[in-house]
Amino acid sequence: GMAGFSWLELACPAGSEPLVVAIFVTVYAVVNVAAGIVFGPGWFRGGDSFEVYAEVLARLSPLGRGADGRLAVRNPLAGLATMPQEPGIVGLLCLLLGSTAFDGISRWTAWTQLTGGLGTTQHIVVHTLGLITAVAIVSVLFVVAARTTVAARVRPGAVGSAGLPGAFVHSLVPIAIGYAVAHYFSFAMFQGQEGVLLASDPLARGWDLLGTNGARIDYGFLGSGVIAGIQIGAIVLGHVLGVVSAHDRAAELFRRRQLRRAQYPMMAAMVAFTAGGITLVTAQ
Secondary structure, three states, rough: OOOHHHHHHOOOOOOHHHHHHHHHHHHHHHHHHHHHHOOOHHHHOOOOOOHOOOOOHHHHOOOOEEOOOOOEEEHHHHHHOOOOOOHHHHHHHHHHHHHHHHHOOOOOOHHHHOOOOOOOOHHHHHHHHHHHHHHHHHHHHHHHHHHHOOOOOOOOOOOOOHHHHHHHHHHHHHHHHHHHHHHHHHHHHHHHHHHHHHHHHHOOOOOOOOOOOOOOOHHHHOOHHHHHHHHHHHHHHHHHHHHHHHHHHHHEEOOHHHHHHHHHHHHHHHHHHHHHHHHHHHOO
């Protein structure tokens, strides 16, 4: 689901066509409804990648249910730490980070110049390989960093079936959110205006329901400096929260005398993600 959506957005030239999107949504809905009938409600908790994605993001919410079931304010990192340690979530978050990174790369002038003259088939092949490569780099970097900490002795019973990558995968959630904000903030601010303009005349009948007839997208209401500041701030904040989350988990897994040494590989991976994210934003 999420992989197909990412491919449709980043590798398929016709991915934004209404008919293509409608076909994708229809097929996805039919497959998930059929799977839900066969496997029951449990399918949507683990088989529907968009459901899993929404649940993963919700772990970072400042609101949660207390022991009495009532809605209460909580430390977002405390909710994040309760995320299940499952192999599928590792793959999903690496896919999110890698696809967002490739989205940034595909906007580079050098990339557009390189791929601008490609035919449809060549475009699909090159962008598909680029997407796979970006996801693979993120996955290898994270998994190797997590597994390298095996050099330190883990507390018995502290790691689930997904191993150390699963134990640390929750630290990728704020990073993924930071990447998403950085890459899509300006798009949301400017194209969001287009949505309001279209809502004023949704059927192209000449209506002016919202009184915006003749209005145009205002590209000047946010300066480039403000946009850059928000983008870099989102990346840095996401990585700070990721490092804190990884540190807290390491404190649970390793003995105190091994704690500092055990964190070096994951810290190196976090620094690489931070540098890569800022590079992607500033190079556009």
